Every structure is written in C-alpha cells, then in structure tokens.
Amino acid sequence: MSTVGKFIHDSVRSRTAWLLVCLHAAWFLLAIANMSPPAPGLAKFFDRGGGSSATVFAGRPFHFTYESMFLKALLLVDMPSMLASVPFDFLLLAPVEKALHVKTFAGSYVDAIVLLIIASCQWLVIGSFIDTRLKSFSWGRRGLQRFDRYFIVVIALVLLFTVITVPIVNKRSQRLGFRHGGISFY
Numbered sequence: 001m002s003t004v005g006k007f008i009h010d011s012v013r014s015r016t017a018w019l020l021v022c023l024h025a026a027w028f029l030l031a032i033a034n035m036s037p038p039a040p041g042l043a044k045f046f047d048r049g050g051g052s053s054a055t056v057f058a059g060r061p062f063h064f065t066y067e068s069m070f071l072k073a074l075l076l077v078d079m080p081s082m083l084a085s086v087p088f089d090f091l092l093l094a095p096v097e098k099a100l101h102v103k104t105f106a107g108s109y110v111d112a113i114v115l116l117i118i119a120s121c122q123w124l125v126i127g128s129f130i131d132t133r134l135k136s137f138s139w140g141r142r143g144l145q146r147f148d149r150y151f152i153v154v155i156a157l158v159l160l161f162t163v164i165t166v167p168i169v170n171k172r173s174q175r176l177g178f179r180h181g182g183i184s185f186y
Contacts, residue, residue: 010128015151016144017127022155024078024123026162028116031071033170035060036178043105045185054183056104058112063183078115081122085115 001009011017038059046056054063064072075082093114097107134140147154 007128010132011124014124014128014131015148016131016134017124019147019151019154019158020123020127020130021120022158024119025116026158027070027074028119029162029166030169031068031074032058032060032112033166034068034070034173035062036176037174038105039178040105043103043108046104050185052183052185056108059105059108061178061183066179066183078119078122081119082115084122085118088114088118 035058039056039061040059042052042054042061043056043059046052054061056062064075089111093110097110102110131144134144
C-alpha cells in the first residue's frame with residue numbers, strides 16, 4: 001500500500017479522528033443554528049444583482065464582524081480546509097452550480113455542506129496525527145485503549161447533545177431575528 005493510501009487508511013480507522021470529526025460537526029451545526037435566521041429574501045436580492053457587505057451562508061446572512069465568537073473561532077480552526085476547498089469550489093462546484101442554475105439560497109447550503117465535508121477531512125487528518133503521537137507513549141496507548149472501550153458511548157453522547165441543543169439554539173436564533181444592523185447594501 002502506498003504511503004498516501006496507508007495514511008488515508010489510518011486516518012479513517014482512527015477513533016480519535018472520528019471523535020474530532022463528530023465534535024467539529026456538532027460545533028459547526030451549533031454555530032449555524034446560532035446565526036440569524038435563514039434569509040431567502042437576501043439571497044433573492046443577490047440573485048437579482050444586488051450587492052452587500054454580507055453574504056449568505058447556509059441560508060443565513062453572514063458578515064464576519066457581526067457573527068458570534070463561537071462561529072469566528074470555528075472559521076479560524078477551519079481555515080486550512082477552507083483554503084484547500086478554494087480550487088474545488090472554483091474548478092468544480094461553481095461551474096456545476098451555474099450549469100444547474102442553482103440560486104444563491106440553495107447554493108449557500110451546498111457550499112456549507114462542502115465546507116463541512118472538507119473540514120471533516122481536515123479533522124480526520126488531525127485526529128490521526130494525534131492518535132499516532134499518543135501511540136508513541138505508553139501512557140498514550142493506555143489512554144487510547146481506555147477510550148476505545150467507551151468510544152461508542154462518547155460518540156452517542158456527542159450526537160445526542162447535538163440533536164438536543166441545535167433545535168434549542170435555532171429556536172432562540174429565530175426568536176432574536178436578524179442581528180446584522182450594520183450591513184450595507186448597494
């Protein structure tokens with residue numbers, strides 16, 4: 001097996017990596033739920049050629065300045081995967097969306113899903129690296145063996161936490177409404 005193939009195989013089999021992927025997905029979903037509510041009207045404004053200092057991300061208005069520290073931190077740690085996704089976006093995703101006449105609102109959800117997938121790959125790599133480093137120490141191997149016994153329970157708790165909290169945070173976000181008063185339109 002090639003070095004790259006072995007690395008991918010090890011990354012996908014790493015339980016530490018999958019824990020990081022699940023934690024990241026929970027963080028991602030909570031950060032989106034915490035944003036202003038979906039704004040199809042803003043997306044239509046963009047589709048008609050309007051401009052703004054904001055954009056639409058996962059159907060919601062997005063302006064970095066007005067977002068929560070929770071989302072800003074997520075974007076910071078996901079920066080490597082966001083940069084890695086740029087060629088994919090421009091060479092494959094944008095032409096396909098244009099050919100299929102995908103509007104801004106739906107396209108923002110597609111972009112968010114692609115970002116989540118590529119960021120998940122980043123966290124698989126980071127988790128695999130952490131796993132490899134931990135295995136080089138006897139205390140790390142013991143800790144990983146203990147973690148392996150409770151892996152399913154830990155993942156289930158992360159998923160349960162996400163399933164419970166995302167709707168609660170989203171409902172709060174809906175109640176607060178649009179929170180980007182300083183966005184300019186042109």
